[in-house]
Amino acid sequence: MQKPEKILHIISRECHRIMARPIYIFCMVVAPLLCTLFFTSLMQEGLPKNLPVGIVDQDNTATTRNIIRNLDAFSQTGIAQQYPNINAARKAMQQGKIYAFYYIPEGTTEQLLSSRQPKVSFYTNNSFLIAGSLIYRDMRTMSELAKGSVGLTTMQAKGINEALARAFLQPIVIDTHALQNPWLNYSVYLNNTLLPGVLMLLIFMMTAFAIGSEIKEGTSKEWLKLADNNMLKALIGKLLPHTLIFYAVALAINGYIYGVLAFPFHSSIGALLLLVFLMVLASQAVGVFFISALPTLRLGLSACSLWGVISFSISGFSFPVMAMHPTLQMLSNLFPLRHYFLIYVSQTLNGYPIYYAWKSYLGLMLFLVLPLLLLRRLKTALLEYDYIP
Secondary structure (H helix, E strand, O other), X not given: OOHHHHHHHHHHHHHHHHHHOHHHHHHHHHHHHHHHHHHXXXXXXXXOOOEEEEEEEOOOOHHHHHHHHHHHHOOOEEEEEEOOOHHHHHHHHHOOOOOEEEEEOOOHHHHHHOOOOOOOEEEEOOOOHHHHHHHHHHHHHHHHHHHHHHHHHHHHHOOOOHHHHHHHHOOOOOOOOOOOOOOOOHHHHHHHHHXXXXXXXXXXXXXXXXXXXXXXXXXXXXXXXHOOOOHHHHHHHHHHHHHXXXXXXXXXXXXXXXXXXXXXXXXXXXXXXXXXXXXXXXXHHHXXXXXXXXXXXXXXXXXXXXXXXXXXXXXXXXXXXXXXXXHHHHHHHHOHHHHHHHHHHHHHHOOOOHHHHHHHHHHHHHHHHHHHHOHHHHHHHHHHOOOOO
């Protein structure tokens, strides 16, 4: 049998193994697509709307009622209920009925009108980081607007014209422009990294599973024999069907995100195809590395799942890498998702030329060297290892 024919035989053998076990189709096709639909529909509004907030208004005047109405007008804030005192509002927040409450003490209006400094308080539950941050911003903004509104009215009553009063209250006008994601859409920000991260995790695990199951089932010698005991040829023939399937799934996910949902896309189609291809290959390389280092199915899968889960925290999209400890900053380069995230931000989101992301492209390519470091160990495990359940 000629060498090309042997590789085709390995590819055919792997295709039969994939079709014979539903777990392959589920983890390679069904699970990534379901996760895509789940996360994109979960955040389809872009930003959370009408987050429940409580009110404790012990002043109960026309001015404070107007403040409450204006606070309720913010899109992220929804006034759920008014409470008679702080204790009742605090219990409601602890029970998860509200994310925050706004406290207006008695005498607030009187102090406002007499140009004194009344104190209002707002309490947020920052166990829910996004909800707490958004509501805190709305309540702080409302407090500033209320103070400015009363100040403007007072100055006009003293004969100062409106333009001069506004210049005194806000001497510097802030003109804010949110670049690339002006809607502040959390779905755009999170899903472009979360979904590739989920796909990478599945690639890690399915690559390790495909090789580890050969060891567990005792078919590894048969697999190697088809490749003339050439480990590199055996890996290429075995993983090529996986590569094509994962690549097609990744392209389908990106097509849905950028084509159907119309997420910002400022790169070229060619650059996207290259990025997705390198992502799949780098993820498979990591899977091969872990199953080679730990040639037991359960240990290899555990290592892959741990590495994949950690990558969500250390890649930089949930917490900036530059704010981490220097040791963690260096370790972040060991995760493919970190390089994918940097390329996405540089090219797809900001539209910079490929030159500005060459280090991240090189980082993804370097992962392809990992399997070569342990090829001999993997071959020894395939030929000599006796699986112990």
